[in-house]
Every structure is written in C-alpha cells, then in structure tokens.
Amino acid sequence: MDMQIDVEIRKEAAVIRVGGELDLREADAFRRVLEGVLADGCVKHLVLNLEGLAYIDSSGLGVILGRYRALHRRGGRISLVGLRPQVRRIMELSGILRIMPEFGDEAAALATGV
Amino acid sequence: MAIKNEMKLEFPSRPENVGLARVTVAAFATQLDYTLADLEEIKVAVSEAVTNAIVHGYGGGPEGTVTICAYLHDDALEILVEDRGRGIDDVSRALEPGYSTDPERPGLGFVFMQSFMDRLEVDSAPGRGTRVAMYKLLSRPEQ
Numbered sequence: 001m002d003m004q005i006d007v008e009i010r011k012e013a014a015v016i017r018v019g020g021e022l023d024l025r026e027a028d029a030f031r032r033v034l035e036g037v038l039a040d041g042c043v044k045h046l047v048l049n050l051e052g053l054a055y056i057d058s059s060g061l062g063v064i065l066g067r068y069r070a071l072h073r074r075g076g077r078i079s080l081v082g083l084r085p086q087v088r089r090i091m092e093l094s095g096i097l098r099i100m101p102e103f104g105d106e107a108a109a110l111a112t113g114v
Numbered sequence: 115m116a117i118k119n120e121m122k123l124e125f126p127s128r129p130e131n132v133g134l135a136r137v138t139v140a141a142f143a144t145q146l147d148y149t150l151a152d153l154e155e156i157k158v159a160v161s162e163a164v165t166n167a168i169v170h171g172y173g174g175g176p177e178g179t180v181t182i183c184a185y186l187h188d189d190a191l192e193i194l195v196e197d198r199g200r201g202i203d204d205v206s207r208a209l210e211p212g213y214s215t216d217p218e219r220p221g222l223g224f225v226f227m228q229s230f231m232d233r234l235e236v237d238s239a240p241g242r243g244t245r246v247a248m249y250k251l252l253s254r255p256e257q
Contacts, residue, residue, distance in 0.1 A: 024165045025129040031218070057161045058222040065220050086154045093229055094222050 002026070004052065005033055013045040015106055019052025022060030031063045038067065044076035047109045051082030061094050068100065077101075079109040119145060119186040127168040127178035127197070135182055136160040142184050143191050146252050155230035156191065156250055162223035163195035163246045169219070171199025171244055189252045190232075198243035205236050 003026040004019040014037045022030060037043055046067065050056075068078050080102045083091060091097050103109035121142050125131040136157040143156050164180055172178035178199050185192040202208045209228075214221035228234050231248040238244035 021133060023129075023161055024132045024168065027129075055157070057158050057165070058220055058226060059165055061222060062218050062220045066218050086151075090158065090226070093226065094220065 003030065005030065007033065007037060009037070009043065010110065012043060013047060013110055014043045015047045015049060015110070017049040017052065019054075021055040022053060022063075023055065023057050024059040027059040027063050030060065031066070034063065034067045038070065041074070044071065044074065045110075046071065046076070046078045047081060047103075047106055048078060049081040049106055050084070050087055053082075053084065053087055056087050056090055058094075061090065061096065064096065064100075065094075068096075079103055079112070081106055081109050115187040115190070117185045117187060121182075121184050123182040125180055126176050127172040127180055127199075128176045129168060131180070132161050132164050132168070135164045135180070139182060139184055139193060142186070143250070145186055146189075146191060148191075148250070148252065152250065152253070156193075159227045159230045159248055159250075160193060160195065162226050163193075163248070166223050166246070167195060167197035167199065167244065170202070170215070171197035173200065191250045191252075193248045193250075194245060195248075196243065196245045201240040201242050201244055202236070202238040203240055205238050209236065 002020050003022055006017040008015040016034065016037065064078065071077060078100045080100050083102060123135065123138055125134065139160045140153045140157045143153060167180045168174065178197055181196045183194045207213055209224050211225045212221040227248060232251045233249040235247040236244065
C-alpha cells in the first residue's frame with residue numbers, strides 16, 4: 001500500500017496527515033514533504049496525525065527523528081496524534097514517545113502551541 | 115526440527131520490494147497459528163533485514179539481488195535474508211542500538227529484529243555479503 005500524505009499549514013503549526021505504509025520505498029518522498037513544510041522557517045510545530053498509518057519501520061522513524069532534531073534546534077517540536085497499536089509499539093521501542101508528546105486529537109495537539 | 119513447508123523469494127534490491135518481502139513472509143507465516151501481533155512483528159523484522167540489504171549491502175542501488183528463504187517448523191518460523199553486497203566490517207558493533215553509518219537512519223533495524231524475533235544470527239564479511247537468520251517461536255496458550 002502506498003503512502004498518502006496531506007499537509008495543512010496553520011501559521012506556526014503544520015498538520016501532516018499520513019496514511020498507508022511508511023517504509024524505505026516512501027521514506028524519501030516523506031522527507032521531501034516535511035522538508036518543504038519546514039523550509040521557510042515559519043513552521044515551528046509539526047503535528048503528525050498517523051491515524052491512517054498502518055505500518056512504519058526504521059526508515060520512516062529516521063525521517064521523523066531527523067526533522068525532530070532540525071526543529072528542536074530552532075525551538076520547535078513534533079506532536080503525535082492517532083497512533084495505532086502497532087505503530088505505537090514501534091514508537092515506544094525506538095524511544096520516540098519519550099521525546100515527542102502524544103495527543104488524542106489534532107485540536108488537543110494544536111492547543112498546546114509551540 | 116522437521117521442516118513442514120518452505121519458500122524462497124528472490125528480487126532486485128529495489129525499495130519497492132521491501133513491502134513485497136514482508137507481506138509475502140507474513141502470509142507464509144499464517145500457516146502457523148501466530149497472533150496478529152506476531153505477524154506484525156515478523157513483518158517489521160523482515161522489512162528491516164531487507165532494508166539493510168538494499169541500503170547497506172548494495173548502497174541503495176537496484177543491481178543487487180536479495181534472497182529470502184523461510185522454513186516452517188512445528189513451532190517456529192525460520193527466515194534467512196541474504197545479500198551478496200558489501201558486507202559488514204564489524205558485526206557486533208552493527209548490532210549495538212543506535213549504531214548507524216547514515217545520519218538519516220536511526221540505527222534501529224537490528225534493535226527491531228532482536229526485539230521482535232526470538233533468535234537473530236548475523237553472518238557477514240566485507241565484500242562477501244550478509245546473511246541474517248531469524249527465528250520466531252510459536253507461543254502456545256498456557257495449558
């Protein structure tokens with residue numbers, strides 16, 4: 001299954017909705033989308049809505065961690081929404097859930113600001 | 115351990131074949147009574163081994179060949195993932211969590227393989243390629 005991705009910019013925050021499967025095949029495309037969103041420097045808060053994401057492995061996690069480091073350097077952050085059990089398990093094991101907060105929905109994530 | 119069934123899959127080292135590999139092996143594994151969570155773990159482990167073969171074994175190029183053999187035993191699945199690429203200089207270092215030669219890759223591939231499978235063996239030599247052997251036991255409900 002291919003990856004589907006939808007981007008919504010809201011001032012300093014961007015909501016990225018990702019669906020499908022995120023592995024080596026899709027990692028470059030995913031990276032290009034995130035880098036495009038972060039390119040102008042205005043966006044400081046990425047909300048990753050992974051409700052539709054059925055699969056992720058280290059290739060997808062690497063892209064998220066790489067953007068986290070870049071955002072962190074400029075005072076920004078990444079929030080996570082809609083993790084399915086298998087995706088959450090991978091995120092837990094990778095340590096990502098220790099550095100990125102998880103929220104019940106997009107509104108809750110956006111309400112926290114930057 | 116008697117082999118009940120076996121399969122072999124060979125494909126070019128293209129990223130689009132990572133999904134094919136994990137889905138094929140997981141479908142084969144359904145011949146044993148694995149839980150859905152077990153099948154998800156098998157998918158991740160296969161995906162990571164094949165990704166390593168493509169990215170590290172063949173440097174991301176599509177000219178290599180990745181071979182997967184899988185064997186069903188009475189109470190376990192054995193999976194071999196092989197490439198004939200660059201090989202690994204120091205296997206024990208590559209197995210360390212977080213070890214990576216690429217800043218865009220978090221060094222989690224072997225962590226997931228070790229966490230999700232019951233046994234992992236890595237046989238590699240520079241210039242000769244890498245063979246990853248993984249075993250997933252069938253956990254039985256307590257009597």
